[in-house]
Amino acid sequence: MTIITLAKGVNMGLRAAMEADPKVLVMGEDVGKLGGVFRVTDGLQKDFGEDRVIDTPLAESGIIGTAIGLALRGYRPVCEIQFDGFVYPAFDQIVSQLAKMRARALGYISLPVVVRIPVGGGIGAVEHHSESNEAYFAHTAGLRVVACSNPVDAYFMTQQAIASDDPVILYEPKRRYWEKADLDESLALEQAAPLHSARVLREGTDVTVIAYGPMVKTAMEAATAAAEEGQDIEVVDLRSLSPLDTETIEASARKTGRVVVVHEAPGFLGMGSELAARITERCFFSLEAPVLRVTGFDTPYPPSRVEEEYLPDLDRILDAVDRSLSY
Amino acid sequence: MSENAAGSARDTAAGRVPPRGSEPELVQLLTPEGERVEHPDYSLEIADDELRALYRDLVLVRRVDSEATALQRQGELGIWASLLGQEAAQVGSGRAMAEDDYAFPTYREHGVAWCRGVDPLNLLGLFRGVNHGGWDPNEKNFHLYTIVIGAQTLHATGYAMGMQKDGAESAVIAYFGDGATSQGDVNEAFIYASVFNAPVVFFCQNNQWAISEPIEKQTRIPLYQRAMGFGFPGVRVDGNDVLAVLAVTRAALQNAREGSGPTLVEAYTYRMGAHTTSDDPTRYRLTQELESWKLKDPIERVKAYLVRTGKADQAYFDGVEREADELAAYVRKGCLEMSDPDPLSIFDHVYAERHPLVEEEREQFATYLDTFQSADGLEEAAAPTGGH
Numbered sequence: 001m002t003i004i005t006l007a008k009g010v011n012m013g014l015r016a017a018m019e020a021d022p023k024v025l026v027m028g029e030d031v032g033k034l035g036g037v038f039r040v041t042d043g044l045q046k047d048f049g050e051d052r053v054i055d056t057p058l059a060e061s062g063i064i065g066t067a068i069g070l071a072l073r074g075y076r077p078v079c080e081i082q083f084d085g086f087v088y089p090a091f092d093q094i095v096s097q098l099a100k101m102r103a104r105a106l107g108y109i110s111l112p113v114v115v116r117i118p119v120g121g122g123i124g125a126v127e128h129h130s131e132s133n134e135a136y137f138a139h140t141a142g143l144r145v146v147a148c149s150n151p152v153d154a155y156f157m158t159q160q161a162i163a164s165d166d167p168v169i170l171y172e173p174k175r176r177y178w179e180k181a182d183l184d185e186s187l188a189l190e191q192a193a194p195l196h197s198a199r200v201l202r203e204g205t206d207v208t209v210i211a212y213g214p215m216v217k218t219a220m221e222a223a224t225a226a227a228e229e230g231q232d233i234e235v236v237d238l239r240s241l242s243p244l245d246t247e248t249i250e251a252s253a254r255k256t257g258r259v260v261v262v263h264e265a266p267g268f269l270g271m272g273s274e275l276a277a278r279i280t281e282r283c284f285f286s287l288e289a290p291v292l293r294v295t296g297f298d299t300p301y302p303p304s305r306v307e308e309e310y311l312p313d314l315d316r317i318l319d320a321v322d323r324s325l326s327y
Numbered sequence: 328m329s330e331n332a333a334g335s336a337r338d339t340a341a342g343r344v345p346p347r348g349s350e351p352e353l354v355q356l357l358t359p360e361g362e363r364v365e366h367p368d369y370s371l372e373i374a375d376d377e378l379r380a381l382y383r384d385l386v387l388v389r390r391v392d393s394e395a396t397a398l399q400r401q402g403e404l405g406i407w408a409s410l411l412g413q414e415a416a417q418v419g420s421g422r423a424m425a426e427d428d429y430a431f432p433t434y435r436e437h438g439v440a441w442c443r444g445v446d447p448l449n450l451l452g453l454f455r456g457v458n459h460g461g462w463d464p465n466e467k468n469f470h471l472y473t474i475v476i477g478a479q480t481l482h483a484t485g486y487a488m489g490m491q492k493d494g495a496e497s498a499v500i501a502y503f504g505d506g507a508t509s510q511g512d513v514n515e516a517f518i519y520a521s522v523f524n525a526p527v528v529f530f531c532q533n534n535q536w537a538i539s540e541p542i543e544k545q546t547r548i549p550l551y552q553r554a555m556g557f558g559f560p561g562v563r564v565d566g567n568d569v570l571a572v573l574a575v576t577r578a579a580l581q582n583a584r585e586g587s588g589p590t591l592v593e594a595y596t597y598r599m600g601a602h603t604t605s606d607d608p609t610r611y612r613l614t615q616e617l618e619s620w621k622l623k624d625p626i627e628r629v630k631a632y633l634v635r636t637g638k639a640d641q642a643y644f645d646g647v648e649r650e651a652d653e654l655a656a657y658v659r660k661g662c663l664e665m666s667d668p669d670p671l672s673i674f675d676h677v678y679a680e681r682h683p684l685v686e687e688e689r690e691q692f693a694t695y696l697d698t699f700q701s702a703d704g705l706e707e708a709a710a711p712t713g714g715h
Binding site for chain 1 (some may be wrong): 399403458459460461462463464465470471473475478480481482483484485486487488489490492493511512515516518522675676677678679680682683684
């Protein structure tokens with residue numbers, strides 16, 4: 001057992017993938033000598049060389065566009081987008097090229113490209129450094145979108161994303177980069193839960209709270225607090241945003257009959273909307289209450305001095321749990 | 328004041344866009360009149376049979392193109408992007424490629440596709456609406472057509488970076504037009520290629536028009552001069568001179584293969600037709616301009632040279648015409664036989680690995696479609712006995 005941070009989990013996952021397959025490349029802004037602004041790629045260039053850990057020019061469309069070309073040549077590039085709000089210059093390359101090229105080629109080619117994005121707020125940053133843009137990519141056919149919430153998942157999901165023959169957007173909750181957990185390094189990749197599975201983190205009978213990425217920890221804290229008031233909350237870590245593990249989600253919804261979805265991203269047309277719609281379509285007669293959402297507001301991400309008001313927190317989750325139970 | 332300042336800067340700029348109708352400096356080996364001329368930097372030794380083969384390529388790709396335009400007019404294609412006028416730029420650069428080299432086209436590189444050995448019918452699918460491309464790019468090292476302007480230049484650069492990592496002695500050629508040079512992606516491709524010294528040739532067909540916008544709306548300096556700012560050579564070639572294009576592209580590809588990095592080739596040419604069959608160029612350009620470019624036709628000058636030098640006789644020209652007619656008939660027949668895809672094929676190839684949502688929707692849609700089929704089936708079954 002080793003105690004690792006979430007950032008270290010991604011780092012170790014990258015290292016393991018690079019050791020296993022010489023075609024795996026890491027590319028992005030400042031990922032080399034600096035080790036990335038969050039030090040996620042720390043030490044990789046020293047050990048794997050500049051040919052495999054590539055400091056790119058400061059141009060995000062270029063990162064993804066050249067990664068597509070490298071993938072066409074047989075490489076497996078892992079691209080780092082430095083902050084969530086900087087992915088938009090690469091939006092066309094991701095949505096129009098990376099996502100669609102395989103279908104355009106009728107399956108003759110695959111694009112095993114991973115796009116790593118540190119996501120979400122809570123670190124007191126300036127504008128464009130705290131966004132949650134997963135809905136854009138989960139909405140796009142041809143992409144797979146996953147979000148890790150803890151160090152162990154970070155380690156395994158990074159490797160699984162790289163092993164996938166499809167493009168994967170990997171969201172890393174930046175305010176949880178320094179969270180710690182025990183990693184059993186003797187576990188093989190095959191023993192880890194499948195990349196696109198959700199996980200019931202805490203079993204409960206009264207209300208299901210579904211969260212992913214940075215909100216999982218908050219949801220767990222809410223469940224602990226609710227237990228003191230006699231409410232038995234089930235917490236589901238969604239892990240995969242596209243595709244959804246509908247089986248796990250629906251089983252939990254049927255069991256509790258009450259679902260609250262939590263995410264940092266704005267609510268309108270967010271993951272919560274899709275989850276609410278699907279749960280309602282599939283579990284209608286098992287529901288005791290409408291599916292409720294606790295989300296960021298439908299405003300631009302606010303200045304950092306008020307971001308704690310914007311972000312869903314323990315109290316807002318408990319408020320939604322109470323409202324759900326009141327039906 | 329700033330306008331005046333800008334105006335005077337434009338007037339005094341060393342390399343500004345040549346005024347429309349003027350003759351810019353460019354590499355030429357065969358004049359519009361079919362005279363063979365020498366260029367100090369680009370010599371070309373070419374055997375008579377190679378020369379005849381280039382002529383044949385030019386005629387055949389023009390014939391495929393005109394047949395496709397006709398098919399669009401007859402409703403068999405939804406749209407067609409004609410290469411008319413750009414045959415020499417495409418055949419010259421296409422024939423400059425080695426087998427292991429790789430081309431990343433726009434949606435107009437039918438002539439390059441021909442040189443790579445891609446079946447012309449493969450190109451029709453996306454214009455007929457039966458697929459979005461759908462050929463195996465690795466079969467002929469000819470990537471899929473890319474419709475978003477300039478996006479492919481980054482793919483080309485990345486692919487070239489991969490060749491470099493592999494230690495391959497090959498190069499990539501990235502096609503794009505004058506309009507694309509304004510795109511961020513093309514400029515980012517220049518930067519990446521330059522910084523990583525990637526073996527890629529940026530082949531810009533400056534056909535003077537980006538739909539309705541003339542080159543003056545894209546640039547204040549000749550496009551090939553932009554390369555200097557990115558740190559690699561740029562050269563302007565007569566894009567209607569197949570020999571010059573061949574020589575210039577060959578040299579650029581060889582430099583790339585030898586580790587000298589990228590080159591920007593500006594093939595100075597003209598879009599003789601509309602942007603696509605949906606466009607009406609009479610709304611924005613003068614017939615006079617078109618007429619002046621007709622005198623620089625890429626095929627006529629090769630024919631004039633072959634005739635004058637006796638390198639080909641009438642029987643040869645007649646043979647090429649016959650072959651062109653046969654090719655056109657093949658394209659026509661193949662196009663008409665191209666059937667609509669199965670509705671359920673929408674769900675194919677979205678992902679390489681299993682995706683539950685796609686599978687679920689395919690299944691639901693198949694079940695829905697079956698409800699119509701079984702209703703038809705019942706009607707048919709009932710017909711023999713249901714008449715009285």
